Amino acid sequence: MIYNEKDVFFIKKTIGLAKKAKGFTSPNPMVGAVIVKNGKIISKGYHKRAGLPHAEIEAIRKITPRDIKGATLYINLEPCFHFGQTPPCVDEIIKNKFQKVVVSTVDPNPEVKGKSIKKLRKAGIEVIIGILEKEARQLNEHFFKNKETNSPFIAAKTAQSLDGKIASSIGSSKWITEKKTRDYAKSLRDTYDCILVGINTVINDNPHLDGLTKIPVKVVIDPKFRIPLDSNLTNKHPEKLIIFTSCKDKNLDNFLPFSGRIQPNLEISLRNNNSSLLVKAGLEKWHKIISRGAKIFFLKEESRGLSAKKIAHILYDLGLMSIFIEGGAETIGRFFDEQLVDKVYTFIAPKIIGGKYALASVGGLGIKEVSDAPYLKEVMVKKLGQDILISGYTGI
């Protein structure tokens, strides 16, 4: 289908507006709206944060119903149909007598998914859909993944040498890329709901895992509960910390989440599962960390450790719609092995570290036949100072 050049132009505007709230709308999508009359933009708006008005409402409120009559609304996502934290936008659009609505993508949310478009058409409003659909989907790639699969959008980030190393043979790893590149990586953290690492990364690097402008939720996979009480993660913003650990007990339920205060019967309930020894060892440390505001989840130990899939789903149930995995090699490898990674960000410093015993960026089991390793899709290559960022999608 060939679209009207003007429609493409205004949809581009909505995407630009939507991006202004990048990193602030989760679990909602980023949406921008533009109202056009006689070829001119007469109002615009974007969704600033979950709980605040939707983009089209922002735009509508700035002008009068008389202005709107006969106007066209441009919006990158189908208007909402359901009562959420705000009333349905579709009714507001009909009430305001728009002549035409141009939408980039249908809302993947099963509660909407074309219903609003149908309702608008039924009300006699012309609706055009599909303009810059690919760009609009990519803009809200987290949201589309969430709604289409009921699971979080997961990205894996590595910072490596040209030969794929993240640490030398003696474990030296600071710094492989330039400061500017590391800041860029921090700005990516700002666009994800949580940052996930394995316990070895915490012990070896003692990271903050902060974004450039935000303090994200930080997740540590720590089967043996080795997290140091004096680490940055347990001391700076511990209320943002989530730890996944294990009781190595086959009888344990799928997971026992603890947060806030430890229930008085905790020790007993775990004793019932024959874990008394572990409880004795761990209880004091759990208590200290939980009392600082962190959350601890207990997962059954499986043959290869804690299940990445279960961890992803628990985080999703907690409302964390996107996960940014930063390492180490085994943690990233585990997520690849379980085919959970949606997007890859590989920062390459064009230098050679070498070494048979140096640490490569992606561990785990790996793919057996190289012919089975699929090419990433939509690969982007970007120069950042002396470094190079290669990113792409696994297409899972």
Place this chain on the structure above:
Amino acid sequence: MIYNEKDVFFIKKTIGLAKKAKGFTSPNPMVGAVIVKNGKIISKGYHKRAGLPHAEIEAIRKITPRDIKGATLYINLEPCFHFGQTPPCVDEIIKNKFQKVVVSTVDPNPEVKGKSIKKLRKAGIEVIIGILEKEARQLNEHFFKNKETNSPFIAAKTAQSLDGKIASSIGSSKWITEKKTRDYAKSLRDTYDCILVGINTVINDNPHLDGLTKIPVKVVIDPKFRIPLDSNLTNKHPEKLIIFTSCKDKNLDNFLPFSGRIQPNLEISLRNNNSSLLVKAGLEKWHKIISRGAKIFFLKEESRGLSAKKIAHILYDLGLMSIFIEGGAETIGRFFDEQLVDKVYTFIAPKIIGGKYALASVGGLGIKEVSDAPYLKEVMVKKLGQDILISGYTGI
């Protein structure tokens, strides 16, 4: 210094002409020459192959001395001063009464190095030097390395996944990059004097190591002389094969080269070095391989195997001015460890192989502190189909 725009234009022409012989001039440099009179090119030439006329002679021969009188000669390298396979070009230029000579770079050959320029000036010819010097040096990077350090120019090539793997955990390695990319890599072989691999690559992959248009000299580092008699390298063009092996004998001289026929006293001379056992085991296989035309060099085994530096120097003494190392990881790692690599070609297929036990592209000892790993210089990023080539210079 600011150069005349026309001079830059014509020097660019000489570089373009020189490149026509890429891969054919070794051990000589690539040189192009352009003769200009009244702002117009009246003749041009380039050095086609060692033994054939130099570029300026090619250009001079096409026209008459009357044409040349008062003309300007453009050339990317200082004309030769010495009798080699051809008489000195500098005398020919003076004899032909050029008015002006524009040269990009001084010849790094100690036998020339400015002497020709001096002689031209003494003969009253105006000489301009230094235009597009960087480009002209890069064009003949092998030659400059050779003449300035008396050693070969060495490049390391890998074809790896985004996470730096050249084989999966079960050793699967075919194919990581696309056919088009592999053909591009073959075309690079055409520009090097020899292709070098370790014995494991021969045993695992049984490669031909041929170029896209040429059959290069192939070098195998094979300390235990495990090369199969039915391998492609020992059967297809074995006269192009050079093997470095070891006698594991501390008393052995630096190396004993054998080529063509085995000398009748070989067994005895090695017996003298207390290597009788090894000789008995190896003699028949050596004989078979040598009789096919291959060369075998014996090197003393050092603490970490055969010395890459010694191998490089032996190849240089054999007239092989540039070495293209294709693997495997340990062979490449060894050349990096000994700081012998000048240029790196990393072909990246943007896909993830993963695996703790998968093979990374550069082995060896590696660099200890990552802060000691220098950035490559003049880094180039090139998209080749779905793959990406990152190349650069170590600046050693």
